[in-house]
Amino acid sequence: MTATMSVDVYLSHDFAGFSVDAAFSIDSPGITALFGPSGAGKSTIINAIAGLLRPREGRIVINGREVFDSAKNLFVSPRARHAGYVFQDSRLFPHMSVENNLRFGWRRAEQPASETDIAHVVELLGLAPLLARLPARLSGGERGRVALGRALLSSPELLLLDEPLAALDAARKSEILPYLERLRDETRLPMLYVSHSLEEVSRLADNMIVLQSGRIAAQGSVFELMSDLKFALLLGSQPFGSVIDTRVKEHLPNGLTALEFAGGIFLVVKIARSARSRVRVHIRAEDVMLALEEPKAVSANNVLPARIAAVEAQGAAHANIQLACGEVRLVARITQASLARLDLKPGSDVFAIVKSVTVDPQISAV
Amino acid sequence: MLLTPAESQALFLSLRVSLVAVGAALPFAVVTAALLANRRFPAKPVVDGLVHLPLVLPPVVIGYLLLLMLGTRAPVGAWLLHTLGIRFVFSWTGAALASAIITFPFQVRAIRLALESIDAGLGEAAETLGAGWFDRFVNLTLPLALPGILAGAITAFAASLGEFGAIITFVSNIPGETRTLPLAIYSALQAPGGEDEALRLSLISIVLALIGVTLAEIADRRVRASLGR
Structure with a gap:
């Protein structure tokens, strides 16, 4: 080659x-x-x-x-x-x-x-x-x-x-x-x-x-x-979300797998992948909630501290938000009403509550 | 049904004339069809018209034109005879030539249709895989056009078995040399009390046609199966 x-x-x-x-x-x-x-x-x-x-x-x-x-x-x-x-x-x-x-x-x-x-x-x-x-x-x-x-x-x-x-x-x-x-x-x-x-x-x-x-x-x-808000505007109504490159850190005894990435750790339901292997995960913008204070009692497994990097209106009712989570960018889509109520602006510190992390399925017998 | 020597002579002569006619015309038909398929050029209507001429002209006219061109005293015929020693008139090869010309349009039409039905995308795919035009023609176009080529050859063969006018005009009616089945039937009808003979020869023609149609059907199925259709 x-x-x-x-x-x-x-x-x-x-x-x-x-x-x-x-x-x-x-x-x-x-x-x-x-x-x-x-x-x-x-x-x-x-x-x-x-x-x-x-x-x-x-x-x-x-x-x-x-x-x-x-x-x-x-x-x-x-x-x-x-x-x-x-x-x-x-x-x-x-x-x-x-x-x-x-x-x-x-x-x-x-x-x-x-x-x-x-x-x-x-x-x-x-x-x-x-x-x-x-x-x-x-x-x-x-x-x-x-x-x-x-x-x-x-x-x-x-x-x-x-x-x-x-x-x-x-x-x-x-x-x-x-x-x-x-x-x-x-x-x-x-x-x-x-x-x-x-x-x-x-x-x-x-x-x-x-x-x-x-x-x-x-x-x-x-x-x-995928985490660029201008790209989100190009997509129009298509579902939009971040793609993040992670590695399997460890399989936990509680049935979860920890995936590490440049911005922290994601917990997902146990996947059949060996430690250190690369795993690409997808997080839809709709699946990310924002909170100003760290939620104590919440069912979601992944709560990440983040800082708002950019805000862009999407249509009349929604806003796309780009979050800096370490070096990694995540995107969230919330309503403009929530944006105003929480007074979110670039630079605000928030907690991103990730409701769902999707891992690509693999060929069963490799 | 046992055949008399004269009957089997006519039968085998018919088969030989038609086989040679179809076989010799086939390569020309493939090239002509390839030229006419999926292509535009200024002389196309002229070529197209020439190819189809034998279909619309009376066969007797074709036979007469051949005689004018290839007779032993005609320019082309004399040249062929003296330089190459080839003589078409009064010879079974002349019968095959006349049959080939008469049935040429059948072959070209069938092959052209088959060529035009091949997905041009397959050629593009072959090109990206490193195949040049001749490679594509031999390994893609010809095998994919095979059902059409076969259909054309069979139609031409069947039409050739029935050719009468062009053969009798060009190469006359010589027993054992140019007297094919249709000419033998004609001769029997001309002879007093030849009706029984004419009927026997007609039956032979019918049986031959049935066998031909069956074999063609079997061959067509095999070819299509090999193409996965």
Whole structure:
């Protein structure tokens, strides 16, 4: 694997009554989400990176190799870009078995993965029982996993995922999400993940680029952006909340697990994860209550001292509040009536009562 | 039903002429269909029209045009005979050529429909996986179009078995060389007291058609199953 991985994109493209103008760089492994509503230009961007669309103007560089430059009239064909693409509709070859689908890109790779790598991907994605089947005999979730494996085995330098879960129902989604998390945690492959689902993005992505009407509206780490009040305004009525990176501290005898993070400790119902392992938790803004004094008798397990960092009105009745809890930012959504009654302002010291901490479920047998 | 030597001669000649006609035209039909499918170019209506011409022209006209071009004293025919030693007139290969031209539109139409029904997204996926255009054509397009190719070949084969006008005009009616089943039936009807013979030959044609249709159905099912449909 190369030491530095980077993707630099600058592009401009026009459609009838709509244009996309975006510039960004990705220089870290892990998942970068391209997030935005339908028609925001997400697919245009990843299709341009893959070479399936030629933008009117722009420049795209993958790992230091120019693959598109309108000024030089340079356009590298998709087959030579080494960008693995996982399509929303999976696009498995219907006349080939799962195994032959998996090996399609592998056979054509300049530096094909070893048989051990193939076995690893098959194991990682749980594909062993499917190998002999034709795509028509697969469920939607299985198809998505095969498409993912096929792209991985083509030895890509970058993985592009175009809403791989959008066509699936909730049950199928939760079947694939843990595999994507394993992939994120086990490979060093940079991934660009197109999604309009905040839930997927907050579970999977490390960084995100928020697109609106063809322009980049916000960009940054998921942990920071999810607690950013300006981002909350972009979301409108979508459920909004913080994402926090924690580590398992210890499993307590009272049936709880203590998760430590830069701002303190969260107690959650015992999770099957070993000590020191990284756990991502989600706290919805609606699930955070604020108190001026430390509540003595309260059923919630998590009461954290915090300082108000910012206040932003949301609609006519609500206010979003950003709380500094050590180095970590939490968000709360309360009514404007409560805001006035408690006289909360930036700088006020409060106690955040967290009613619920959600931990992502994992694949049962890892 | 035991066949007389003349009957089996006509039967096997028919089969040979049709097989060669379909087999030889198939690669050209695939290329023509690929050219016409999912593509626009200025000369497309002309190419399209030429391909379909045999469907609307009387077969006798096709046979006569072939004779004008490929007769031993015609320019192309004379050249073929003297430089390559190929003679189509009065030969079963001429019958196959006439059949191939008459049935060409059937093949092109079926293959073109099959090509146009292939999801273009699969080609894009193959491209991102490193497959060039020829690779995609051989490993994706052709296998996915196989039901259409098969359907086209079978229709053309069946139509070819029945070809009469073009064959008799171009290569005449020579027993053992160009007298296929339809020509043999015609000859039997021309001969005094040949009605019984004509009926026997017609029965052979019917049985042949039934066997053909059944085999085509079985082949089609197998191909579709292999494509997971």
